[in-house]
Amino acid sequence: MRANAETMRDTRTAADAPAPRDGGRVKVLFPLPLYKAYDYLAETSAGLAPGVWVRARFGPNRLVGVVWPAREDEEPAVEPAKLKPIEAALDAPPLAPAVMDFVDWVAAYTMFPRGSVLRLVMRSGDALAPPEGLVGYRPAGARPARMTPQREAVLAAAEGGVLSARALAAKAGASESVVRALAAAGALAPEPIDPDPPFPAPDPDRPGKALSPEQQAAARRLIDLIAREKPRPVLLDGVTGAGKTEVYLEAVAAALRAAPDAQALVMLPEIALTLPFLKRIAERFGAEPAAWHSDLGAAQRRRVWRRVLDGSARLVVGARSALFLPYRNLRLIVVDEEHEAAYKQEDGVIYQARDMAVARGALGRFPVVLASATPSLETVVNVDQGRYEMARLEARYGGARLPDIALVDMRREPPEPGRWLSPPLAQGVDEALAAGGQALLFLNRRGYAPLTICRRCGSRMKAPDSDTWLVEHRFENRLVCHHTGFSMPKPEACPVCNAVGALVACGPGVERVAEEAAERWPQARRAVLSSDAAGPAQIRAILDAMRDGEIDILIATQLVAKGHHFPNLVFVGVVDADMGLAGGDLRAAERTYQLLSQVAGRAGRAERPGRALLQSFSPDAPVLQALASGDRDLFLAAEAESRRLTGSPPYGRFAAILLRSRNEALLKEAAERHRAAVPRADGAEVWGPAPAPIYRLRGETRMRFLVKTRRDIDIQAYVRTWLKRARLPGAVRRVVDIDPYTFL
DNA sequence: AGCACGCCGACT
């Protein structure tokens, strides 16, 4: 048991504490999957202010929780007899009101329990426990009688500040025994050291890199926009290499300058959070930022958390979870690479970090900068509709160039039977290899045959009740719609043109394309990149190998589109450009455009322009035409129009409800009961149950519903009404995913 | 999240 050294906090000093209603009764929220805060007795007459960290018994255990603000929607008070006392208030700065508002808001939006969201805030485990005693050494003035080079080195190292024996020894290049000997001789004096050393203050006025006139203009505009009374989110739009980072760092500087305790967060996709990036920031501000990401060690995690809480960590650079740190006075968030799908958190509390950042800004009344070379459609639409501001880094339209893109009409230039790469595509790879460059074959599909088309007439097998494609399930030899659950035996003849035997499973998984690549280019070095191929380390290794030119042909899913840079990539073949246009994934077309933009970004530096070929059965589709035109804004407009027509986000709302269980029969029964309980409402519809994207996972079977509503409908309220009506057996678990990203 | 209470299989 840890020493309970927390001191009682004199709560009467909390001047702004509103007197608790109902004398001495306060609400406490615990970091557990609980929807509500629990009532406790505060023994001091003034009670405890919201935000104060407390320890109290909850059931049989003692837990740390937070005194929570009383909200309007509360149910009748529990009997006083049930109330337990708060055992202690912890000696730590209270949670800021904006953070509590944010927890409540995220819980309401995502439909996860408040306590689960609070757990995201408290994820640093025992950060509130008193620090363990750590001893360091400083020079004591006295010099030992006998000096050695090692001793000299250690004493010199100790001049720099109080360091632990180990750190001192490492710095001096000597062993710890030298340190101990010096301490014993009285040349070094022991001194307790702070296990969570504060972060040095960033200096916003330090001269940064010289900005180009264009960067200066963008920075100025950004600073003007965010200085407004009621700041709106700003899209910072500029091509790779245009120096977006330097520009938004000026916004960070302005935010830090605005108040002595102001904090700023620069959020990055996990994969982009690298040491060189941190160094770059350190150079600008003359101090290391507080870095926050998933594989931070416990000590670092604790240090960052505590220093963010007490406000001394003023600049945080972190992955999506950094959004939930306990900021004291957050004044700016930059979401770099805002289009990245990696901002979508898929386990635990499911949320979109970019969207939550925007909400955090609104609650805290501060600006949010969304930076990207290939902004997401949602963000672009928000700009178009005047909800977001925009600052562009290139005077020319959008600036994002696309490579030389051509479409391959698969009806006119089909691959040989049993193959998936058309002659032009294969030729593109040939040429890339001959020129000593790399080729990428891109494919949005990792599973098996996802789409059944008629080779004769080009028509796609669709579900009768929706405009979605049918996916072949090989085991059952059936065609299944993953949206609606509709399924039928695979027919012999095409229902449109009646051609017999012309129906083919199309859009092969990466493995099948890899097979074909092996046949065609046996001498080339090839690799397959897909999320079910390997763990993160292997994925990393493949990406590094590609970057370093150790791979000639990479066959990859969307994983490759996550902000990587391959300097020698000269050809991209998109194996099935139709996939995203009406198929499983809402954002597949967008990812294709992002990927292509990346290729183009490099093409400027490469000797020859990058080339891309898109294989399609419907090359006349407006979205594909726009892509092939190489005009980014035209593409975005076409994509927006297609979303508008189908009522998809951002013009409509989606929610996914996943049911899972080890007991398949119970699951099916629960799914049926949910189906029956679907409320009728104007502007809302529910599709399903259908097999979930991954039907069997870790011994569980999973079914999924998709809710689609008009934009003006409160989708959470609709889902709540529905789910309240469908009681589920305990053996079936249910997860709500608002704004789902995975549709496959 | 823990933890206790509560009804159905293979053991001393």
Next chain:
DNA sequence: GTCGGCGTGCTC
């Protein structure tokens, strides 16, 4: 007969 499986429900 009982030990114990984990399904279900509660924690102010």
